Amino acid sequence: MNMNELDNKILEVMSFVFEVPVSDLNEESSQDTIESWDSVKHLNLIVALEEEFDIEIPIEEVGNMISFKLIRLIVGDLIH
Amino acid sequence: MLYTEHVNPVISFGNYDNIIQESFHCEGEDMVVVHYDLMNILDKYPTFVESFDEQELNAVQETVQSELDLILTNLAGVPSLVVHTFSSKGIYVHTLLSPKCKKLEVSLNEYLQSRPNTNLNVLDINDLIAEVGGEASFDFKMYFLSKTLYTIDFWKAYSMSLLPLVLRNTGKARKAIIFDCDNTLWKGILGEDGETGIDMSPQTKIGKIFNKVQQLAVWLGRQGVLVGLCSKNNPADVDHVLENHDDMVLRKDDLVVSRVNWEDKASNLRSIAAELNIGLDSLVFVDDSSFEINLIREQLPMVQCLQVPEAIHDYPGALLKTISRYFYLTGSSADLEKKDQYKVQALRNELKNKFSSIDDYLASIELEITVAVNDSAHIGRISELTQKTNQFNLTTKRYTEAQIEAFMKNEGTTVFSVSVRDKFGDSGLAAVCIVEFDGVAIIDTFLMSCRVMGRNIEKAIMDVVVREAADRGCAKVFAKYVRTQKNESIHEFYDELGFKCIQSENEQKVYELETRAYVYNNLSYIKVNN
Numbered sequence: 001m002n003m004n005e006l007d008n009k010i011l012e013v014m015s016f017v018f019e020v021p022v023s024d025l026n027e028e029s030s031q032d033t034i035e036s037w038d039s040v041k042h043l044n045l046i047v048a049l050e051e052e053f054d055i056e057i058p059i060e061e062v063g064n065m066i067s068f069k070l071i072r073l074i075v076g077d078l079i080h
Numbered sequence: 081m082l083y084t085e086h087v088n089p090v091i092s093f094g095n096y097d098n099i100i101q102e103s104f105h106c107e108g109e110d111m112v113v114v115h116y117d118l119m120n121i122l123d124k125y126p127t128f129v130e131s132f133d134e135q136e137l138n139a140v141q142e143t144v145q146s147e148l149d150l151i152l153t154n155l156a157g158v159p160s161l162v163v164h165t166f167s168s169k170g171i172y173v174h175t176l177l178s179p180k181c182k183k184l185e186v187s188l189n190e191y192l193q194s195r196p197n198t199n200l201n202v203l204d205i206n207d208l209i210a211e212v213g214g215e216a217s218f219d220f221k222m223y224f225l226s227k228t229l230y231t232i233d234f235w236k237a238y239s240m241s242l243l244p245l246v247l248r249n250t251g252k253a254r255k256a257i258i259f260d261c262d263n264t265l266w267k268g269i270l271g272e273d274g275e276t277g278i279d280m281s282p283q284t285k286i287g288k289i290f291n292k293v294q295q296l297a298v299w300l301g302r303q304g305v306l307v308g309l310c311s312k313n314n315p316a317d318v319d320h321v322l323e324n325h326d327d328m329v330l331r332k333d334d335l336v337v338s339r340v341n342w343e344d345k346a347s348n349l350r351s352i353a354a355e356l357n358i359g360l361d362s363l364v365f366v367d368d369s370s371f372e373i374n375l376i377r378e379q380l381p382m383v384q385c386l387q388v389p390e391a392i393h394d395y396p397g398a399l400l401k402t403i404s405r406y407f408y409l410t411g412s413s414a415d416l417e418k419k420d421q422y423k424v425q426a427l428r429n430e431l432k433n434k435f436s437s438i439d440d441y442l443a444s445i446e447l448e449i450t451v452a453v454n455d456s457a458h459i460g461r462i463s464e465l466t467q468k469t470n471q472f473n474l475t476t477k478r479y480t481e482a483q484i485e486a487f488m489k490n491e492g493t494t495v496f497s498v499s500v501r502d503k504f505g506d507s508g509l510a511a512v513c514i515v516e517f518d519g520v521a522i523i524d525t526f527l528m529s530c531r532v533m534g535r536n537i538e539k540a541i542m543d544v545v546v547r548e549a550a551d552r553g554c555a556k557v558f559a560k561y562v563r564t565q566k567n568e569s570i571h572e573f574y575d576e577l578g579f580k581c582i583q584s585e586n587e588q589k590v591y592e593l594e595t596r597a598y599v600y601n602n603l604s605y606i607k608v609n610n
Contacts, residue, residue, distance in 0.1 A: 043226050059221050 006079075010071055013052050017045045030067030045071075053079050087246050100147060103154035110249065111160040113242070114151060118166040118185060119229050129181045130172060137180060145191050152197050159480040160249050162242060164203040165189045170218050170229050198459075198481035201245055203238075212237045240405070248408040249478060251470055254384060255358050256306035257403075258349065259297060260367035261313055261340070264388055265330065266290050270317050281327045292396045294329035296403070301334045303409045306356055308337035310348045310365070315340040345372050346379040357530040359470065359566060364406060366399070410464075442535055443605040446503040449511075449537055450609040451496055451544050454488040458497040461509045465527060470566040472538070473527040474559070474573060492518055494548070498541055500532045507532050513545055521549035521595075523559040526573075539601040540608055542577055546598045557593040 014029065015022040018036045031037045037045075046062055049055070049071070055078040057065070065071045089111075094102035099116055106112050121144060122129050125136075132140070148163075155161050166188045168181035193202055209217045217234040230238075247253040262269045267286050268278035280294060281287035301307040307330075311318060318340045322332045337355055339348035345367075353360045361382035367373050368388035376383050386402045388395050403409070452458060463481040470476065479487075487493045498511035510532040514525040523545070528538055549557050559574050561567075563586075571589075575581065578599055579591035 039226070043222065043228075046225075047222075047232065059224065062221075062225055 006076060007072065009052060010068065010075060013048050014045065014068065017041055017048050027068055049075060055079060085243055087243070100150055103151045106155055106158050109158055111162065112155055112158045113162045116163060117229065118168060118181070119170050120227055122171065123227065130179055132180055137184060140184065141187060144188055148192065152195055152200065156197060156199065156482060158199060159483060160201065160245065161197065161199045162201045162203055162245070163192060164205040165192065167205045167209065169206060169209050169214060198485065203241060208237055208241060243405055244408045247406065248467055251467055251478065252361065253408040254364050254406040255362040256308060256356060257300055257364045257366065258308045258310045258352060260372065261309060261311035261318055263368040264366055265294060270313055270321065275321055275325060286392065287327065289392055289395055291327065291329060293399060296396065296399055297330050298334050300403065305407060306336045308335055308352055310339045310345055310352065312342055313340050346375055349376065349380060349383060364402060439605065447535060447605055448501050448607040448609065449540055450499045451541070454495050455497055456485070456488060458509055459484045462495065462497050462512050465512050465529060466525065469527045469529060470564065471530050472533055472570055473567055474570065475525055475562045476564050476567065477525055487514055492516055496541065496545065500537060511537060511541055513541060515545055517549070517552050517554060519554065521554040521557040523557065536603055537606065539577065540603055540606045543600050543602065544608065546595060550595045555595055557595060559591045560588060562588045
């Protein structure tokens, strides 16, 4: 999976989970910019990412995935 | 998951650990599912449950019981309530010793099962965990992150297990199961292998499987499901097997309808539905042939099909799964009697052809109705009729037992329940009318089981209702017809009885009747017992 593909997939998952159009999301998207990103949606995000990329996100990382860039970093590590 | 079964629920969630608070705000919901979990309950205590002493265990037990009482009381008005059993499976399992959490589980479940709420359905969560698998049911990461113990796969299975209840509540539970014969009720093809060549013997490896399927068919019949045949065969051959073959479990008496001929199965299923007076969407069809199954799926998509599995040992299991999903078996006595009534119906139809006018015929069968008023012994059956009746149902309002009970207790409403019999047999409680008396009379519900349609019983009932309205000094009777996909045939019911339509919108008509102007039917051939 190349970088672009990974970015797009993550953005699609975020768009689906937070119910915002992909066009409203970008590299800088985070808990501060996405209003609907609450604690329940955060868990939905974890489950959706695990399903989409067939990975298991360690419980220690769950609390760190609070922005697009951090998600990309952690997911990128896990799929390699 | 329910969406795939054409059930489109509108779902809302409560807040975590707010069951009691939320239970105050559930008015107007059709169904409330309470997720009250033992793991979450015990999570509040600072010590592991296995180190609890007797006193502490009792304290937990009492707390949960009193919370349950409060929840069940608050939710008593909800038409349908689901509470799952308490499970210790995610807490501590020891198959040899009986852990304290297991004892707690057992005693709490005993308490839950014994609650008298008529709207309560208890879902066995351990059965569900067994079905999904323990590993696949629990997600401890999510548990420690957010106290949600169960996986999405578990919740998918959970929602599917609500299906029969939802189907019953919306009047969509299946009513009949129709079997093919060759390679469906027995191994082999009767027309080719002959009566001695077919196999449903409990003594052979393959025959045993079909024997089991026949046992299931007989059981279904006894549960009130209408069991029938639809097979391409010579009728005399099949009859001979049904009557004489030693290995048959299913006999002619177990069948309420039969289409053994060489016509296409879609036409046969249509005529079966017509004879039973039920919709095609009330049928389940079982056949081994891909051709027949595809034909029905294409031409009659509303019929639920089960194809006999290639791996034949999976057949009884597949049949049981279909049964548990699409039928709602309560084993109530009314259902049991019903099967006989359908058979009597066939006899009545035969006799009907011999009379020149319908009135002559009706006069000959000694019709008798008994009208009960607010009889609490009938609550279960009345609720069942409101849930199941689609064709002769003027407003198609579904009511739970709790709601019927409330109508009976309310001074302003009267629930008439009508039992019907004739010289062929007892049709049991077969019609319901719910009327609100408030200066005027308002007919909330008027329904009749299709088993007793075509005998003008509805006219005799209306006489009773209008007379009651007159006795109570009501100058007017108001009524409503609400159109559904299934009650088209009675859209002029009130017009025929002399009601005046005062308002007509797309799907509903409102009627008014001057009580004084009502022309009583006084049908001589129906004896009315009040």
